[in-house]
Amino acid sequence: MSKDFLTFMRNRVSQPKLNAPAPTKEEWDEILEAASRAADHGGLKPWRFKVYEGEGRKKLGEIYWQHAKSEVDALPEEKKDSFIKKAFRAPQVLLIYANIVEHPKVPNVEQVMAVSAAAQQVLLGLNALGFGAMWRSGPACFTERTNSLLGLETTDQIVGLIYVGTPDTLSITPKHVDLEGCVEWVSE
Numbered sequence: 001m002s003k004d005f006l007t008f009m010r011n012r013v014s015q016p017k018l019n020a021p022a023p024t025k026e027e028w029d030e031i032l033e034a035a036s037r038a039a040d041h042g043g044l045k046p047w048r049f050k051v052y053e054g055e056g057r058k059k060l061g062e063i064y065w066q067h068a069k070s071e072v073d074a075l076p077e078e079k080k081d082s083f084i085k086k087a088f089r090a091p092q093v094l095l096i097y098a099n100i101v102e103h104p105k106v107p108n109v110e111q112v113m114a115v116s117a118a119a120q121q122v123l124l125g126l127n128a129l130g131f132g133a134m135w136r137s138g139p140a141c142f143t144e145r146t147n148s149l150l151g152l153e154t155t156d157q158i159v160g161l162i163y164v165g166t167p168d169t170l171s172i173t174p175k176h177v178d179l180e181g182c183v184e185w186v187s188e
């Protein structure tokens with residue numbers, strides 16, 4: 001089992017092209033329960049999840065549009081659809097964010113790290129049930145306006161938008177892995 005699990009982890013890939021079906025509510029419960037076993041300093045459970053699907057994805061598309069408008073002067077309204085469509089690249093999008101609290105022993109960054117660990121567990125959980133996913137973010141994720149549009153507290157920190165569905169192809173080509181320069185042993 002342990003070797004199989006390492007192979008499974010080793011073969012994880014992001015899937016940019018995703019179609020229906022996406023996970024059911026029951027499948028999401030399984031995945032998010034498993035993801036909630038991420039390492040968590042202080043047991044704060046800082047992860048929060050919102051699943052966007054169907055027309056609900058327009059709310060996400062709105063953040064791309066509002067961000068673009070804030071970046072580009074006089075962006076014509078005709079461009080709006082192209083930004084809204086970004087949220088329709090998959091049948092579901094999981095917003096994962098950290099609900100940060102002030103804590104004497106757990107700094108904010110560690111709370112974000114715990115949610116990041118949970119996000120990686122979500123990717124693996126999705127793959128385990130045969131779904132594909134792609135973790136995305138971008139500058140629109142890091143503004144107060146976005147938090148407000150999505151109904152988050154200003155202190156919440158978005159960790160990712162995980163696009164979810166069934167990949168075009170189930171065949172996985174393992175990516176080349178190179179640890180060169182990444183690992184150092186200190187033995188004395």
Ligand SMILES: Cc1cc2nc3c(=O)[nH]c(=O)nc-3n(C[C@H](O)[C@H](O)[C@H](O)COP(=O)(O)O)c2cc1C
Nearest residue numbers: 012013014015133134135136137138159160161175
């Ligand atoms: C926090 C975070 C944010 C990311 N945001 C984006 C993104 O906005 N757009 C993108 O193309 N890839 C993004 N990626 C990278 C992809 O999820 C993916 O890891 C990358 O394309 C490499 O593919 P692989 O996961 O199959 O190795 C992000 C990854 C992380 C961890």
